[in-house]
Structures are given as C-alpha cells and as structure tokens.
Amino acid sequence: MVETQERCTFFRLLEYLFTLVGLVVFVLDIVLDIWTVVSFYQDGSYVYMAxxxxxxxxxxVLLxxxxxxxxxxxxEKLETTVEKFAKEHLLVKPFHFLQLGVCxxxxxMIETSTMDIFYHTNSFTEGIAMHLSQDFQMLRLFETFSESxxxxxxxxxxxxQxxxxxxxxxxxxxTSAAAIASSVTLYHRSMRAFLPKKRKMSWISSGIYFLWNLLLIIPRVTALVLFCSVLPCYIIAHFLSLWMLLVLLAWSQKTNHMEHPGWEWLYRAAVGLIWYFSWFNISTERIKLTVVVYYTLIALDTAMLLGLWCWKVFEYAGCWSSLNPHLVIPTLLGFYVIGILVKLIYYRWFHPNCDEKKRTEAANYDMDTDLTLEDVTAVPEQPPTGVIKRSRTMAANFYI
Known part of the structure; x- marks a missing residue:
C-alpha cells in the first residue's frame, strides 16, 4: 500500500514538472515566434513574414x-482561485479577446498541480478539475497542428530553397517531429484518467503509441515540406481541397462534441486540420472503415506530393544535391508502412480497451478510486453536459 502511494506521488510529481516545463516552453515559443517574425523582416522575406x-x-484565434x-x-463549475477571480470580475471574456485565454x-493548471503535490487535494481526480484538464490538453493538441x-x-x-x-x-x-508526436501521446495519455487502476495505460504502451505516430508524422510532414519547397504557390490549393474533403469525412462521423450544433462545424474544421497531418479519433461509429479510408487517402496524397517533388526537383541545382529522390522517396514510404504496422501491433496488444464493456467503464471510472464520475462530480441521474460530456466523449472515442 505504501509502495503504491509512493509510486502515485512520484507520477504526480512528474506530471507537475511536465506542467511547469510546458508553461516555460509556451512562453519560450512566444518569444521565438516574435524573434522569427523580426528575422524575416530584417532579411526582407516579407511573404514568409506575412x-x-x-x-x-x-x-x-482558434484556440x-x-x-x-x-x-x-x-x-459555474470553475474551481481554481485564478479562474474564480476572473469569473467574479468578469475578466474571462476580456482575457480571451486579448488572446490570453490559454494563459x-x-x-x-499550475495552481491545481501545486495543490495536488503539496497539499494532497487530489483535485485532478476529484470534481470538475479533471474534466477541465482534458479541455486544456485538447487545446494544446489544436495548437500543435494549427501552429507548430x-x-x-x-x-x-x-x-x-x-x-x-x-x-x-x-x-x-x-526533434520537431518528435515534439509533435509527443504532444499527441501526452494528450492520449491524459485519457488514462478515465480508466480504473487495473487498466491504466502503461509507459510501454505510451512509448509504442509515440513510435507509430512519429513514424507516420515524419513522411507526411516531409512530403509537405518537399512539395512546398518546389511548388510553394500550390500548397494552399492542396490544403484547402484536401481539408474540405476531410471536414466532410468528419461530418460523416456524426460528431457531438460541442454543446451547440452550430459550433460543431468549427470542431469538425479543426479535426480536418489535424487529419491533414495525423490521425485523430473522433467517433465510435464505423471506425474501422473510416481508418481505412483515411490512411488510404493520406498514403495516396503523400505519394502524389513526393511524385510532384521528384518531377520538379531535377529542374533545380545546388540545394538538392544532398537529397536523392531515389533514396528519399522509398525511405519515407518505408517509414509510413512501418508506422502502420506498429500501429496495428499497438492496437492488437497494448491498447487499454477494445470492447464496448471496457469502453463504458472508460467513460465512467475515476483514475485513483473505484467511484464513478457521477459519484465524484455529483451529477446524479442527469445526462452529462458541458465539460463532463466532452471528457466522456473523448474517452469513449479513444478507448474504442
């Protein structure tokens, strides 16, 4: 029992450090973005700057x-001191208008983590704080694929060029590709909060999850980089055409993530943006068919991008001497195939849940107790709404 508590404390401390590091990286990222904009201006690269x-x-704005x-x-369910202060002084909306909502x-999150570590409040696993943390992880995922x-x-x-x-x-x-795969892995690892202890996501499974995402992200992003380097004027047309198709694919999944149907299309548009680069599960319906359609579409699109790059690359000299298309293309396609195989291995042997019964438990159990979320959040005999509904939907989608 003591060993279990010590291990729990260790992992909470580790997650607390991750939160602090995330804040530092967030601030550093803003500084580096400003520096990059200034550098483009000084170099006269006004198009890139724009x-x-x-x-x-x-x-x-999206975030x-x-x-x-x-x-x-x-x-009405905010629990942290800083969020309550913002609510009482009507600062929540001005904060978001000034682009400070994520801050x-x-x-x-820092306050909640601090209370957990030093005062043992268990706020991450009790009340609404756990659900709000899921919203935060979702926003970080949106930031990764809309900015990074x-x-x-x-x-x-x-x-x-x-x-x-x-x-x-x-x-x-x-390193950047690994950071992207890490962001995806950290989001999905946060979903373990909805599993009982006996089915928690192990670090081995997280490592394999990270690996197959990395193996699939590298060829996809590389193909886009190579295509953009030789045909930069066509990347926007390519993105818009494929993105609209992916949004329709998200619509076909009949998502129900937002409280209001009108905003559901914004969510689907954001999902389409993520799908342009990487897979993200949003539904429990027809999942196998959707996965097959998605990866077939992305594989064909990636091969097309690489083919167009190979066609144009021979018109250039000098800067392409270190990139042999006959070596680059098979390597990237090999990464893609291996990534698919590792993903199949993950879902066959390492994914926490695979059936309807376990998926129901994933949506109803708390992380460190055997209490259901209804007991923890005191929402008896009512359909979940708001942040609770979103958290359960994300958990059900992930643990399919």
Whole structure:
C-alpha cells in the first residue's frame, strides 16, 4: 500500500514538472515566434513574414474561440482561485479577446498541480478539475497542428530553397517531429484518467503509441515540406481541397462534441486540420472503415506530393544535391508502412480497451478510486453536459 502511494506521488510529481516545463516552453515559443517574425523582416522575406503572422494569429484565434466556448459551458463549475477571480470580475471574456485565454488555463493548471503535490487535494481526480484538464490538453493538441506543424513546414521549405540541406537541419526537423508526436501521446495519455487502476495505460504502451505516430508524422510532414519547397504557390490549393474533403469525412462521423450544433462545424474544421497531418479519433461509429479510408487517402496524397517533388526537383541545382529522390522517396514510404504496422501491433496488444464493456467503464471510472464520475462530480441521474460530456466523449472515442 505504501509502495503504491509512493509510486502515485512520484507520477504526480512528474506530471507537475511536465506542467511547469510546458508553461516555460509556451512562453519560450512566444518569444521565438516574435524573434522569427523580426528575422524575416530584417532579411526582407516579407511573404514568409506575412504567412507566419497569419499562422500565428489564426492559431491563436482558434484556440481562444474554443477556450471561451468551453469555459462558457462550465463557468459555474470553475474551481481554481485564478479562474474564480476572473469569473467574479468578469475578466474571462476580456482575457480571451486579448488572446490570453490559454494563459488563464495554464495558471489554473499550475495552481491545481501545486495543490495536488503539496497539499494532497487530489483535485485532478476529484470534481470538475479533471474534466477541465482534458479541455486544456485538447487545446494544446489544436495548437500543435494549427501552429507548430505549419510553422515547421514553412521554415523547412524556406531552408531548402536557399541552401543545401545540412545535418543539423535534419536533426532539428527530427526533434520537431518528435515534439509533435509527443504532444499527441501526452494528450492520449491524459485519457488514462478515465480508466480504473487495473487498466491504466502503461509507459510501454505510451512509448509504442509515440513510435507509430512519429513514424507516420515524419513522411507526411516531409512530403509537405518537399512539395512546398518546389511548388510553394500550390500548397494552399492542396490544403484547402484536401481539408474540405476531410471536414466532410468528419461530418460523416456524426460528431457531438460541442454543446451547440452550430459550433460543431468549427470542431469538425479543426479535426480536418489535424487529419491533414495525423490521425485523430473522433467517433465510435464505423471506425474501422473510416481508418481505412483515411490512411488510404493520406498514403495516396503523400505519394502524389513526393511524385510532384521528384518531377520538379531535377529542374533545380545546388540545394538538392544532398537529397536523392531515389533514396528519399522509398525511405519515407518505408517509414509510413512501418508506422502502420506498429500501429496495428499497438492496437492488437497494448491498447487499454477494445470492447464496448471496457469502453463504458472508460467513460465512467475515476483514475485513483473505484467511484464513478457521477459519484465524484455529483451529477446524479442527469445526462452529462458541458465539460463532463466532452471528457466522456473523448474517452469513449479513444478507448474504442
């Protein structure tokens, strides 16, 4: 019993450190974004500067809109001191208007983590705090695919256009791809809060989950980088055409994530953006068919992008001497195939839940007790709404 408590304390401390590191990275990312914009201006790269500013502002607005919509569903249930203060002084909406809504959530997460570690309040596993943390993880996932990935593609394509590829650039790209896969893994690992102890997600399963995401993200992002480096004017048309198709695919899943049907289309649009780069499960209906359609579509699209790059690359000289299409294309497609195989291994032997009964438990159990979420959050005999509904929907989708 003592050993179990010590282990629980260790993992809580680890998650607390991750939260602090996340805050530092969040602030550092803002500083680096400003520095990059200034660098583009000083170099006279005004087009790249304008595109980067558009990506940064677009991502920020998207996050603030979702954050405000989700806060508005649960204003009466806010538990942290900083969020209660913002609510009492009518500052929640101004914070989001000033693009500071995510900062408000970060401070709430820091406060909650601190209370858990030093005062043993168990706020992450009791009351509404656990559900609000799921909203926070979802926002971080949106930020990854609406800002970090497009920015990586923009920077890498520019590097390829102006100079020969160097080893340090490749290492930076792989590090960024690993950070993207880590963000996806951390989001899905947060879903373990909805599993009873005996079915928690092990670190081995998380490692395999990270691996197959990394193996699939690298060829996808690389193909987009290579295509954008030789045909930059066509990347927008490519994105819009495929994104609209993916939004329709998300609509076919009959998602019910938002409280109001009108905003559900915004959620589907965000899902389409994520799907443009990586898989993200949003439904329990026809999941196998959807997965097959998605990966077939993305494989064909990635192969097309690489083919167009190979066709155009021979018109260029100098900067492409380190990239042999006959070596790059088979390597990337090999990564993709291996990633699919690792994903099948994960879902066959390491995924926590695979059947309807376990999926129901995933949506109803608390992380560190045998109490159901209805007991913990005191919502008896009522259909879940707001943040509770979103949390259960995400858990049910993940543990399918």
């Amino acid at each position: 595109v980067l500013i558009f990506l940064l502002l677009g991502s920020s 603030q809109v979702f954050s405000w919509l989700w806060y508005s569903d649960s204003l 408000l959530r970060y401070t709430g 990935v497009p920015q990586l593609i923009l920077m890498m394509s520019r590097i390829l 102006i100079r020969e590829l160097e080893l340090i650039t490749v290492l930076k790209f792989l």
